[in-house]
Amino acid sequence: MAEADPLEILRALERQDVSYILIGAAAARIAGVPVVTEDVDVTPASNRENLERLAAALRELGARLRTSTDPEGVSFPVDAEMLASADMWTLTTSAGDLDIHFTPAGTRGYDDLRREASRERLARGLTVAVASLRDVIRSKEAAGRDKDIAQLPLLRRTLEQIREHERKPPELER
Amino acid sequence: MLSGDILVEARRRAAISQAELGRRSGVAPSLIGRYERYEVIPSFERLRELVRACGLDLSFRLVSVDASDHDRVLIERELGRSPAERLRRGLAAGRRFRSLAEHAGGRG
Numbered sequence: 544m545a546e547a548d549p550l551e552i553l554r555a556l557e558r559q560d561v562s563y564i565l566i567g568a569a570a571a572r573i574a575g576v577p578v579v580t581e582d583v584d585v586t587p588a589s590n591r592e593n594l595e596r597l598a599a600a601l602r603e604l605g606a607r608l609r610t611s612t613d614p615e616g617v618s619f620p621v622d623a624e625m626l627a628s629a630d631m632w633t634l635t636t637s638a639g640d641l642d643i644h645f646t647p648a649g650t651r652g653y654d655d656l657r658r659e660a661s662r663e664r665l666a667r668g669l670t671v672a673v674a675s676l677r678d679v680i681r682s683k684e685a686a687g688r689d690k691d692i693a694q695l696p697l698l699r700r701t702l703e704q705i706r707e708h709e710r711k712p713p714e715l716e717r
Numbered sequence: 718m719l720s721g722d723i724l725v726e727a728r729r730r731a732a733i734s735q736a737e738l739g740r741r742s743g744v745a746p747s748l749i750g751r752y753e754r755y756e757v758i759p760s761f762e763r764l765r766e767l768v769r770a771c772g773l774d775l776s777f778r779l780v781s782v783d784a785s786d787h788d789r790v791l792i793e794r795e796l797g798r799s800p801a802e803r804l805r806r807g808l809a810a811g812r813r814f815r816s817l818a819e820h821a822g823g824r825g
Contacts, residue, residue, distance in 0.1 A: 664801060
């Protein structure tokens with residue numbers, strides 16, 4: 544397999560005109576959190592047309608179910624009906640690992656995350672919708688897994704520093 | 718997190734609007750909006766009152782300050798980079814970590 548390049552996953556999603564939000568560690572990293580990231584987590588819109596486009600992108604990427612026992616992954620029928628049957632998919636693709644969460648913990652899914660998402664240019668010809676750091680924090684707090692909890696102080700600290708850069712001198716309430 | 722983000726988070730968890738929070742707390746919705754946009758910084762007591770009106774409470778721990786402020790330096794460095802550069806470096810670090818882990822696993 545060629546070396547993983549998660550940007551190729553995003554390019555495939557864009558080529559197929561999939562509506563999605565980039566979430567998780569990659570979104571945190573884009574916001575400025577100094578964390579390491581290896582894979583891509585996305586929240587796609589769950590309407591039928593979008594699932595068809597998502598399935599096309601996944602077929603293009605040769606997506607297979609990721610398992611701990613088989614590094615090549617397990618094949619499955621990649622179509623809209625199958626994708627609609629679960630809320631979360633952990634996949635391996637020709638461009639690296641991809642996790643799909645239709646309703647990440649603490650959120651109500653795509654429409655919820657879209658409200659605060661920003662469009663970020665990540666490479667030439669590649670601009671994607673990225674979840675806000677506030678929403679990444681909200682989701683990790685709700686997920687409550689050890690690895691999420693461990694990252695929270697750094698995520699919150701980054702949000703504080705972003706706010707310090709953004710804000711004008713405020714009025715202090717007495 | 719700072720006051721404005723805490724307030725937005727509390728309001729979202731309670732799934733209520735600024736108007737509803739205003740009704741519950743007696744604080745003008747326009748002022749709640751200014752708190753959330755950091756145009757006005759609420760007193761600690763006011764923030765706690767608003768969070769409680771969302772059905773939640775604030776919890777704090779006093780911890781020692783990191784004298785070296787290592788995280789602040791790392792974050793400032795990242796904030797000085799473009800989003801694309803941040804992601805590129807994060808992914809490159811991920812690949813290096815994975816490679817090291819696989820190398821260590823192969824030796825074990």
